[in-house]
Amino acid sequence: MDYSAKTIIMHVDPAAPEPDVITKAAEYIRAGKLVAFPTETVYGLGANALDPEAVERVYRAKRRPANDPLITHIAQSTDLYRLADHIPAWVEPLAQAFWPGPLTLVLQRAAHVPSNLAAGLSTIAVRMPIHPVARALIEASKTPIAAPSANTFTRPSATTAAHVLEDLYGRVDVVIDGGPTTLGLESTVLDLTQDPPVVLRPGGVVIEDLRRLIPEVRAVSQYLGDADEASPSPGQLLRHYAPRARLMLYEGPAAAVRSAISDTAARYIANGRRVGILTVNEDAAHYTQLGARIIALGEQHDHAAIGRVLFGALRALDGQGVDVILAPLLDSEGLGAAIRDRLLRAAEGKVFHVGQPTSHEA
Numbered sequence: 001m002d003y004s005a006k007t008i009i010m011h012v013d014p015a016a017p018e019p020d021v022i023t024k025a026a027e028y029i030r031a032g033k034l035v036a037f038p039t040e041t042v043y044g045l046g047a048n049a050l051d052p053e054a055v056e057r058v059y060r061a062k063r064r065p066a067n068d069p070l071i072t073h074i075a076q077s078t079d080l081y082r083l084a085d086h087i088p089a090w091v092e093p094l095a096q097a098f099w100p101g102p103l104t105l106v107l108q109r110a111a112h113v114p115s116n117l118a119a120g121l122s123t124i125a126v127r128m129p130i131h132p133v134a135r136a137l138i139e140a141s142k143t144p145i146a147a148p149s150a151n152t153f154t155r156p157s158a159t160t161a162a163h164v165l166e167d168l169y170g171r172v173d174v175v176i177d178g179g180p181t182t183l184g185l186e187s188t189v190l191d192l193t194q195d196p197p198v199v200l201r202p203g204g205v206v207i208e209d210l211r212r213l214i215p216e217v218r219a220v221s222q223y224l225g226d227a228d229e230a231s232p233s234p235g236q237l238l239r240h241y242a243p244r245a246r247l248m249l250y251e252g253p254a255a256a257v258r259s260a261i262s263d264t265a266a267r268y269i270a271n272g273r274r275v276g277i278l279t280v281n282e283d284a285a286h287y288t289q290l291g292a293r294i295i296a297l298g299e300q301h302d303h304a305a306i307g308r309v310l311f312g313a314l315r316a317l318d319g320q321g322v323d324v325i326l327a328p329l330l331d332s333e334g335l336g337a338a339i340r341d342r343l344l345r346a347a348e349g350k351v352f353h354v355g356q357p358t359s360h361e362a
């Protein structure tokens with residue numbers, strides 16, 4: 001059963017949120033209601049993390065399966081000690097280096113913390129965001145805030161208040177509009193209950209930076225190609241962050257990728273289908289004659305720019321009613337790993353490899 005609410009929208013200055021607005025929103029959190037708010041990564045759908053009924057409402061509003069755990073957001077790193085037990089030595093240097101910021105730590109859950117927060121697991125995922133609105137809301141609420149991304153289950157995450165309303169209008173009590181988020185990609189999820197620690201989801205803190213603190217950190221992903229073992233994070237379902245249109249990804253030498261995308265677009269368009277193309281700025285000119293909807297995400301090596309607009313671009317093409325979306329799969333350095341992961345999930349892991357010898361020729 002869905003959660004239903006009379007959604008109200010509150011506007012705030014993202015850099016210096018007005019205290020009266022934050023106080024009002026915090027009253028909703030204290031009353032067990034749902035408040036969507038901006039973080040530096042994506043918008044979160046927030047509820048009092050220590051109120052199991054409020055947590056339950058988050059799952060219902062998002063139509064999220066009960067086996068997909070939520071992230072708990074705190075305003076002070078010391079709040080961690082009230083939520084988690086058996087805190088490993090890694091936490092202090094990690095918090096020093098990356099908090100507040102887009103790093104989520106998975107730890108042993110303290111016994112008094114509601115188990116539905118963690119979908120019944122014995123662990124808890126915690127992060128301290130840096131966004132002034134998120135921090136002010138948590139502080140004013142005087143409780144940690146559980147918040148998954150503020151999209152409906154499997155849809156691309158919301159990076160603006162308009163995206164939140166698109167998915168959740170009538171199913172969230174308050175939407176705090178603090179403008180577009182800065183990173184546009186979710187936090188990195190690092191599991192500290194395993195030794196050595198494991199990155200369950202690449203995100204805003206890049207693995208190269210984690211390695212400087214924890215040289216032995218591993219990445220587990222069905223998609224990154226360097227998975228050491230199969231232990232996917234709960235809730236990391238294959239189809240995720242997905243547009244309604246079918247997403248087709250291409251990988252290979254740049255020229256081969258461009259011609260595969262052009263040829264495929266031309267074929268679909270000849271069959272009366274509407275085609276969207278996601279491209280790097282450098283390639284946009286190749287596609288202008290096709291009659292496809294084209295979104296240039298940013299310059300090829302500017303992962304920060306591409307990451308910021310990626311989810312919005314998937315939503316925009318959906319809004320234009322395209323049947324298929326064609327996109328290149330970019331390299332996985334730095335933030336590229338998170339971009340690649342989100343694209344692969346949205347495409348259910350399927351990639352067209354072009355311009356390379358097939359294995360039997362090798």
Ligand code: TXA
Pocket residue numbers: 039041042043044045068069070071102104106118121123124125147148149150185186187188189200201233234235236
């Ligand atoms: O940037 C972000 O992390 C955003 C903002 C709002 O903070 N939140 C977010 O939440 O992306 P969500 O629920 O969409 O993704 C959280 C993911 C889950 O899908 C799950 O894979 C992982 O974090 N996770 C949460 N709790 C976990 C746990 N106890 N053990 C392992 N993985 C966990």
Ligand code: MG
Pocket residue numbers: 148149157
């Ligand atoms: Mg999510």
